């Protein structure tokens with residue numbers, strides 16, 4: 001498949017875990033080594049990027065912020081102090097779009113106070129098929145960019161002129177608390193240097209595949225992000241190596257369907273051992289092409305001088321059951337850096353609903369995957385996405401979903417009530433589950449899952465677990481009178497763990513003994 005567009009996004013959207021702690025700054029000046037390129041500080045807008053939705057959007061926003069910083073713009077802490085607002089939107093549900101529409105009045109007020117204000121809207125809300133309606137829905141937006149047009153942001157704003165170092169290969173870029181060499185990303189047929197302003201100095205997103213080829217009838221992503229396009233294997237490995245060299249402890253490989261990585265890349269002799277076909281969904285010729293298993297094994301194989309994995313933790317989101325091959329499961333089991341956690345969206349526990357959703361697997365096939373994962377990676381933490389109240393879902397079919405949750409015992413379920421997305425195949429089906437009933441089903445599912453999640457978390461009490469510390473909790477949340485810093489981070493199973501300790505620990509891997517469990521997080525003390 002040819003690479004013709006750039007687009008990125010995941011379906012997890014506003015239910016995704018919170019991003020890592022943002023670097024502590026109000027306004028960031030451009031990197032000093034870019035000073036010689038600066039044109040006129042006063043003329044350059046201060047920008048603020050407002051990101052909604054999934055990890056892929058957050059990763060895209062890091063690139064847009066990096067490009068603006070590389071063009072010499074400073075970053076503003078909030079919408080109110082910005083001259084340029086970039087809204088990276090999410091369209092997976094109507095509620096996500098309403099969040100932006102609901103801000104139009106506020107943006108109009110800001111423009112009255114600052115007539116120089118410019119507003120850019122990008123992300124999944126901007127598509128070719130809805131171009132005619134955008135200005136009516138978002139009257140305060142000056143420039144609409146489809147996701148594949150995001151690399152044009154600075155040029156379209158007139159900020160990428162001859163003085164813009166964003167066009168220089170290997171230019172040093174400001175990246176939050178630290179600097180990094182601009183990563184090279186394959187974009188269509190051309191190579192592009194991306195400036196990336198990362199939000200964390202500890203954990204990094206690494207996009208490896210863009211778009212989606214799947215057939216889910218409720219989803220707008222294939223329309224907004226185009227078909228699947230994988231980044232070249234060596235380029236991804238080089239970027240992982242570079243992240244390791246700069247001290248990133250955790251790397252998350254990103255894609256709408258991350259585990260279908262490589263099917264569109266050319267076959268090569270060095271991948272001759274890849275002779276695996278899909279068992280679910282549309283059949284593909286995967287022989288001789290790089291796949292996720294090869295990628296995980298190669299990145300896991302990067303070593304420090306001491307012989308330990310150069311990247312301590314490797315994760316990947318989001319997986320589709322179609323491409324969870326036995327090769328991939330074996331790589332997860334064999335690679336010490338790959339975390340014992342998988343987010344595997346199931347969406348429904350009923351075959352008829354799954355068929356109507358276009359998911360192209362059965363509940364039995366999903367359960368078989370779960371069994372194989374648990375056999376290969378004992379103790380693996382599984383999380384999932386569920387949609388309740390999809391078109392035609394009966395009470396009995398909903399009950400099947402609850403039954404699936406009881407059976408699999410996911411650690412976390414990101415659940416949402418179905419909302420029709422104009423332009424998707426499901427928009428032609430009857431949205432016949434009343435709103436109140438969707439709400440009731442959603443609450444019933446959340447109530448059930450709360451008990452399951454709590455029970456799973458209680459299993460951690462009394463155990464020590466490795467936590468990658470990435471945030472300091474605000475003092476105002478200390479209800480118990482504790483006066484010192486309260487830190488938080490995730491363990492390898494992706495559990496949020498709170499504990500007390502010095503802020504210097506942020507960015508390190510520490511051992512925490514778990515003392516209490518809630519349905520959504522663990523609380524403990526530093527070991528030793």
Ligand code: SF4
Pocket residue numbers: 010011212213214215216219220221222256257320
């Ligand atoms: Fe949407 Fe399905 Fe593709 Fe996920 S796999 S992005 S839900 S079409």
